[in-house]
Amino acid sequence: MVDEVSPTEWWQSRPPLDHKKASTVTIVACSITGVVLLLILVYLVYRVYKKRCAHQAPYEKIYGRGAGGKEHTTVDMDRKNVPQLTVNSRNVQAFVLPSTPPKKTRQFDRPVVSPRMEGTSGALGVPIYPDSGSDSSSPPSRRSSTEGPQNSMFSLGAIDPDLYKATQDDSETNFPEDHLGRVWFALEYQREAERLLVSLIKIKNLPSRTPGSSNACDPFVKIFLLPDERRFVQSKFKRKTTNPKFDESFVFQVSYKALQTRTLRLTVYDVDRHKKHRTLGNVLYPFKDFDYDDGQKIVMWKDLEEKSIMETSDLGEVQFSLTYNNHLERLTVVVLRARGIKKLAGMPAVDTCARVTLMNSNHVLKTKKTNVVTNSSDPLYNESFNFKLSPTQLDTSSLSVAILQVTPGDEGSERQVGRVVVGPFMYARGKELEHWTEMVNNQKDMVKRWHALTQ
CATH class of the missing domain: 2.60.40.150 (C2 domain)
Structure with a gap:
């Protein structure tokens, strides 16, 4: 036989409970219960709100008075208080849609200015049309393109090409x-x-x-x-x-x-x-x-003219050429000719020679002379002279070519007519500077120029 155990004995003989686990289970159960109750409450509130919105009328009656003093009302669609409108057939007039005219292609007349219209315009630049039996403010009717242009007017958007002919200047096109x-x-x-x-x-x-x-x-x-x-x-x-x-x-x-x-x-x-x-x-x-x-x-x-044609100097002019060879460090001067040399006061005749002087920093390096050409205002010398000049001295050196008148038979009696100084920017300007610069830039080439004599 199985011994019967009383409830008191069973309760006393059971193992002790874990109080921590019991508290955790209780908290979880309460949380689940609370969430379920909250969802039920939200659902009930939603159902009540939806039911109230379903019974509300879409239009409400609005009371007010219009401009004529009459009370304005709106139609209650739920009650179907729609007034019955009656139409009086006597006040109804038939409305007929106008027939659509066929599309026509716009034709522009050739723009021709009428003699009466030339130079006439309104205060705002709008053309003033002449009287044609109608309102003066309205333009005349458009003429067909087959009609003559005697009385035709400007069409909209048209341009008269005769007004835009550019006049050509012969000085810009006619060249010899x-x-x-x-x-x-x-x-x-x-x-x-x-x-x-x-x-x-x-x-x-x-x-x-x-x-x-x-x-x-x-x-x-x-x-x-x-x-x-x-x-x-x-x-x-x-x-x-x-x-x-x-x-x-x-x-x-x-x-x-x-x-x-x-x-x-x-x-x-x-x-x-x-x-x-x-x-x-x-x-x-x-x-x-x-x-x-x-x-x-x-x-x-x-x-433009190829040569500078101008009056010669009162003292005359001299022509010479320059050539520089940087490998040989040599400057070659060829005195060619002179022109317009006038006889000086006290001299019996125009007997001249050319004197060539090479200078460096105002120090004379070397001087050479041509032979004397007797009794000539335009003497021809055609003599060549060589000077030793290093490339480092090109920027500090200058060359002087002077024309001298000499007295025949009296050795050492010379009078200077005029001279020309060519060289770098330190000593020369203008054509004299250009002559020297061209010689330096075109080495081994003969650079020939005319120069006016100065005192």
Whole structure:
């Protein structure tokens, strides 16, 4: 037989409970119960809200008074209080849609100006049409393109090509054969300020280094106020063009009295691939012919000339060539000829010779003379001289070529007519500086120039 155990004995004989586990189970059970109750509460609230929204009418009655004093109401769709409208057939008029006209292609008449319409326009630029039996503010009816143009008017958007014919200037297109170029420039003299304004505008039809090409030329211009060739102004370089546009202005400070004895010279150069300056031509303008009003700007053009044609110096001119060989360290001077040499007072005849002097830092290195040419105002010398000169001395050396008149039979009696000094920037300007610079840049080449004699 199984012994029966009383509940009291069983409770006393059971193992002790774990209080920590019991508390955890209790907390979990309470949390689950609370979440379930919260969900039920949310569901009930949602059902009540949905039921109330379902019974609410979509339109409410709005009371108010309009402009006529009548009370405005809205239709309650739930109660179906829709008033019945009656239509009086007597007040109804038939409405017929107009027939659509066929599409027509717009035709523009050829624009022709009527004699009565030329030069007439309103205050705002709107054309004023002549009277044609109708309202003057309305334009005349459009004419067919088959009708004559005698009385036709301008069509909308049409342009009269006769009004836009560009007039061509013959000076920009008519060039003679073997043309060297044409220069446009402007002159303005301000007498109170004693200032001469020279504006270089443009050049047309310059010769190209490559025949048939219009971009094988890199020109620039030097502007002189002769007889002073040591001072000049220079324009900007223009790349790859035979028709450069400059639009540059330069100022010379000169009095009006001195201006009458000056000559403007514009010399155009081309810079080749080797950075050498090649002279294209010159333009001369003597100011003794300058007719102007104070402050008036005069625009003119002149053709380039290969040689600078101007009056020779009162003392005459001399022509010589320079050649430098850097390997041999040798400077060769060839005195070719002179011209315009006048007889000095007290001299029986024009018997001349040329004296060549090489100087370094104002110290005479060597002097040589040509043979005497008797009784000639344009003597021909054609003699060559060599000087020893190192490349390091090129920037500190200068060369003087002087023309002397001698007395026949009286040895040592010489009188200097004039001289020319060529050299670097330290000693020379203008053509004399250019002659020396061209010799240095073109070594082993003979560089020949004419120079005016000075005291």
